[in-house]
Amino acid sequence: MSKRSVLFVLPLVLLGLLTVLVSDFAVKRSQIASDKTAAERLTLYRQTILGVYEKYRYLPYMIARDPRASAVLDKPSEGETANRFLEEMARNSRADLLFMMDRHGDTVAASNWQTDLSLIGRNYGFRPYFQSALKGEEGQYFAVGMTTGRPGLFLARPTPVEGEPKGVAVVKVDTRxxxxxxxxxxxxxxxxxxxxxxxxxxxxxxxxxxxxxxxxxxxxxxxxxxxxxxxxxxxxxxxxxxxxxxxxxxxxxxxxxxxxxxxxxxxxxxxxxxxxxRGSLVLIWSTSFGLALLYVVGVLVFRGRALRRASAQLRLESAELKELNSRLTEEVEERRRIERELIRTQEGLARSSRLAAVGQMSSAVAHELNQPLAALRMFIAGTRKFLENGNLAAVTQNLNDIDGLQDRMANLTQELKRFARPTESKIERVDLRECIRDSIKIARPRFDETDVGLKVELPDVPLVLDTARYRIEQVLLNLLKNAADAAALAHEETGAGEVVLQATRLDTNVLVSVADNGQGVSADIREKIFDPYFTTKMSSGGLGLGLSISMRIAEDLGGTLTVNKSRLGGAAFILTLPGLLDAGETAIKSKIEKDRQEEPAE
Structure with a gap:
């Protein structure tokens, strides 16, 4: 980070640290204030609870001493008198419930004796307040009423107050x-x-x-x-x-x-x-953010003034730059003239190179026709079988395929002849996927013969490009045949040979990869594998022309052919072709082709 950047960021860092310290201080002060308020409120609420307790604490003692309530323990016939007394006491004291229990825990009188939830006859001997009162102690217990379902504080006293308890007087305080x-x-x-x-x-x-x-x-x-x-x-x-x-x-x-x-x-x-x-943090951080924003705006204003001064200096130097630009323009025009002459020279050299390669074509014709001929033999053999079995539909299909093969052989011969004159190749708009399928159909006998698996991965959308259809199929056929041979040779005993063909679009180009799990191409022969007459299949009669011709076709069509290591372990040959041209490029290409066609034949 430059010194200028450090000086710009340092005030913001200091402001951030200051904000953190102030925020921590504000939070601690707010916590202290909150705890102080909480202590005051807790003291108030504590006194309120104790006040309610003290208000009703005397009531069970009074009921336990009053014979109007306790007489029912000795004379059940006094039950109504006890009930009315408890009802009146509950109404005057605003207690939730008043009731009297015998020493067994059964309720013998209650203030709610006339309601559906009357406690009379119910046993609450299991409650701790009853057990404490029966021992002569003051019973205190909070619980949810078993009959009413309402929570409350139960206060109990034994009756009589002195001597052996005959029962327990209970007050229930509603704490809601x-x-x-x-x-x-x-x-x-x-x-x-x-x-x-x-x-x-x-x-x-x-x-x-x-x-x-x-x-x-x-x-x-x-x-x-x-x-x-x-x-x-x-x-x-x-x-x-x-x-x-x-x-x-x-x-x-x-x-x-x-x-x-x-x-x-x-x-x-x-x-x-x-x-x-932590509510004050919003104000603190908002203020800090505002200060930071104000600082940044100030720095930008200062930088703007500095830039205006620099702009004035640049205007003073513009005259010199214009003069320099003029000289550069003249040099560029001179370089373009030289480049045009160089291009014309290179085109002449390319024509000479193609003419020198015509001598190789006689061998190439035989090499490129071997594969269609092999497929033709298989179709003829299959047709005989279908005739013997009376399968006329299959015979018709084979005859159609044989007719297609002879057309292809004628086109292949014509394309090989055009090798020396690439301008004569027919350029048409094709879907590369169809070229791939046609090539696979011709190469399929080689895969069946060598017991090598073929996996094809094509996109769902068309791969449209302007190219020479049969020349592309010629390249694909060579690559598939070589891959099948390499995979079969490496896995001759196991029969696990595999070839994967993938086609995809990358930006404006179309890529076709043919990968195998053969022995691969070592680094020392990778550079010369595309040379004419170089072959690694001497024992099988290879001429070493397939890859050389394929590479020359790819270059003539504006593409490339390269070899890399395959993820399957063998070699991967990658054919790259240009996609469709835009309107301007199409016009330039048409003009170049027209100029070439007007040149005298050699």
């Missing part, structure tokens, strides 16, 4: 008034029992969920006492709590503060959404 007060205050508060189970909450969905994992013994106790009826105790936090100051519930992170109530091991919890605690 606390939840309504929390909810109306818009604050997130909940209370947990000594086991960490939420039993009061401003958010109703959080009730009867636990803030900690419960031991099996606790779960057994909850099941035995039916403290929370049939509620399924689940985990409240959606993620493991690693910090006492934060808790995640339903995917939202909260700032967490808690305080002990001082009653039955209860604990109050006060939550503040974390985004409220």
């Amino acid at each position: 008034i606390l939840e309504r007060a929390w909810r109306e205050g818009g604050e997130t508060v909940f209370a947990t029992d000594r086991n960490g189970i939420v039993f009061l909450s401003a958010v109703s969905d959080w009730k009867y969920k636990t803030t900690q994992e419960l031991a099996p013994a606790i779960l057994d106790e909850l099941s035995a006492t039916r403290q929370y009826a049939d509620e399924a105790i689940q985990s409240l936090s959606s993620a493991p709590q690693t910090d006492t100051k934060t808790i995640q519930i339903d995917g939202q992170l909260y700032r967490h503060n808690s305080a002990h109530v001082g009653l039955l091991g209860w604990k109050l919890h006060f939550l503040v959404p974390q985004e409220n605690v």
Whole structure:
């Protein structure tokens, strides 16, 4: 990085560090303020809970001493008197329920004696508040009512107050008034029992969920006492709590503060959404971004002025550049004239080279006709078989194929003759896929004879180009035959020879790859494999002209023929041909062909 870039970035880095420090300081101050508010609210809510407890704490004691309620324990006939007394006491004290139980835990009188959910006759001897009161202690217990289904705080006293208990007087306090007060205050508060189970909450969905994992013994106790009826105790936090100051519930992170109530091991919890605690960060980072943007704009304005000064200096030098450009233009024109002369010289040399190769064509004719002749022999043999079997449809098809082969042999002879005069080759618009299929049809007997597999991968869309159809098929036929021979020679014993032909379009060119799993082409002969009369198949009578002719045809058609290592392990010959020309290039090509046709025959 250059010094100028460092100087430009350094203020932004310092501003970012300062923003981080200020943000950290602001968050800590906000956390302190949030914790202070939480402590004040927890103190208030704690006093509210204890106030409700103290308000009703005396009531079971008074009922236990009043004979209007306790007489029913000795005289069941006093049941109605006890019921009316308890009903009136509940109405005056606004308690949820008042009821009297005998020493066996059966309810003998209740304030709701006239309702469908009357407690009379029901046994609650398994409740801890009853068991504590029967021992002469003050019973205190929070639970969900087994009959009413409403949660509440149960306070119990033995009766008589002194001596052997004959029964238990119970008051049930409705604690839902606390939840309504929390909810109306818009604050997130909940209370947990000594086991960490939420039993009061401003958010109703959080009730009867636990803030900690419960031991099996606790779960057994909850099941035995039916403290929370049939509620399924689940985990409240959606993620493991690693910090006492934060808790995640339903995917939202909260700032967490808690305080002990001082009653039955209860604990109050006060939550503040974390985004409220970190709300000042938006303002801090927005200000920092604004300052950074202002700095960048200032730098750009300064750079703009510097560029204008540089532009003025460039205008002073423009006159010299114009003069230099004029001299360069003259030199370019001279070079173009020399290049045109060079092109004409090269074209003359190319014609001379082709004429020198005419002497090789007599051998090439025999070489290139061997493959169609082999296919012709197979078609004739097949036709005889089909005639013997009376399969006239197959005979007709074979005769059509034989007719096509003789046309091809005539065209092949004509194309080989045109080798010395490439301008005489017929250029037409063809789909390269059809050329490939025709070549495969002729080469198929060689693959069947050598037991070599052939895999062809062609695109679904046409590969259209302007070229000499039969010359392209001649090249493809040579490549397929050589690949089949190479694969068969390398896998003569196993019969695992394989050839893969792939055709695709790359930019404006069309590529055809013929790969085999033969022995490949070593680096020392790769450079001379396209030379005339060079062959690696001396034992099979190869003339060494197929690849030489194929390469010359590819170059005459504006393409290339190269050899690489195949992914199958053998050799891969890649034929590259130009795609369709645009309008301007087509006009230039037509003019060149016209000029060549007007040259005198040699």
